[in-house]
Amino acid sequence: MCKWKPPVVAGLCPDLAIGTAPPTLPPLPSAASVCLACFTLLLAAGTALGGCPPGGPPGGVGREPLRALAAAGGGNCSWTLERHTRSYNHLEGDVRLRRLYSANKFFLCIDKTGKVDGTRRKNYADSLMEIRSVSVGVVAIKSVSTGLYLAMSKKGTLFGSVKYNPSCKFKERIEENGYNTYASLRWKHGGRQMFVSLNGRGKPRRGHKARRRHPSTHFLPMLPS
Numbered sequence: 001m002c003k004w005k006p007p008v009v010a011g012l013c014p015d016l017a018i019g020t021a022p023p024t025l026p027p028l029p030s031a032a033s034v035c036l037a038c039f040t041l042l043l044a045a046g047t048a049l050g051g052c053p054p055g056g057p058p059g060g061v062g063r064e065p066l067r068a069l070a071a072a073g074g075g076n077c078s079w080t081l082e083r084h085t086r087s088y089n090h091l092e093g094d095v096r097l098r099r100l101y102s103a104n105k106f107f108l109c110i111d112k113t114g115k116v117d118g119t120r121r122k123n124y125a126d127s128l129m130e131i132r133s134v135s136v137g138v139v140a141i142k143s144v145s146t147g148l149y150l151a152m153s154k155k156g157t158l159f160g161s162v163k164y165n166p167s168c169k170f171k172e173r174i175e176e177n178g179y180n181t182y183a184s185l186r187w188k189h190g191g192r193q194m195f196v197s198l199n200g201r202g203k204p205r206r207g208h209k210a211r212r213r214h215p216s217t218h219f220l221p222m223l224p225s
Contacts, residue, residue, distance in 0.1 A: 094133040097144070098221035103179060106202040108219065110143040110150060114160035118202030128224055131172075138185055139172045140164060152184040156194045156207025170196065179218035 099122075100108040106118030107127040119127055125145040132140045141150040148160030149168040161168055169185035171193075183193040184207060194207025195217040210217045 096131045096221065097224055098129055098131055099127050099224060100129060100141075100180075100219040101222050102198045103215035103218040103220075104198055104200055104202070106198050108150075108196070108198065110146055110148050110160040112146045112148075114148055114162075116150065116158040116160060116204050118198040118204075120202070123225065131221065134169060137171055137173070138169050139182070140168050141170065141182070150196070152187055152194060152196070152207055154187050156184075156187070156189060156209070158196060158204040158207075175212070175218060177218065179220050181212055181217050182219065183212075 102108065102118065104118070106120060107122070107124060108116070108129070109119050109124055109126040110116055111126050121127070126143055128144045129150075130142045130144055132142070134140050142148065142164075143150075143160065146160065148162060149164050150170070151159055151161035151165070151167040152170075153159065153167065166186045167184070170182040171185050173181050173183070175181055182196040184195075187194055187207070189208035192208070193212070195210040195212065195214075196219070197205040197207070197210035197214065197216040199205050199216055205216060
């Protein structure tokens with residue numbers, strides 16, 4: 001008997017003729033491999049030009065592939081090895097009007113002669129301070145009524161300065177109890193920080209005698225009433 005074969009349709013590939021199984025297609029590349037291949041091309045182009053590919057690392061590419069690519073290409077792109085450093089420049093110039101109330105229940109004040117003292121009078125004019133951020137975590141404290149800046153000498157003595165200078169910079173830190181401490185940015189004593197401090201009688205203590213844990217160094221910035 002003669003075995004009938006289906007005719008080949010004109011204009012079509014014989015492999016797609018009626019009665020034949022469709023060919024097996026190769027698997028499509030994954031999205032991750034396509035992204036990595038594109039990034040490799042960008043990195044190669046950036047290295048040839050002496051720079052980094054624009055826009056930072058593409059999404060979906062992990063730190064290890066980036067590290068390997070950077071090592072292979074010899075590039076010096078900072079984002080291949082570490083994150084960008086955050087900028088806090090928007091904090092500079094921030095001004096707050098506050099009264100610094102110590103844990104010893106005194107308000108810090110600066111009189112017109114430059115004397116630093118503590119008072120229990122809540123609305124005393126010389127105790128209203130302008131606290132200005134001069135850099136990240138660093139402030140300048142100025143009496144609103146007298147216009148004098150809080151300053152600390154090399155020996156740890158507090159005084160009011162007519163002009164703003166490096167001795168008027170203090171590192172502001174919020175402690176665990178919610179109070180703030182203010183340490184001189186410029187001066188230290190034996191490698192230890194010197195703090196703004198009022199003793200139990202409201203008198204300023206020498207900076208080298210104060211410690212961060214002492215209640216005399218703890219101040220609560222209070223809104224003026």
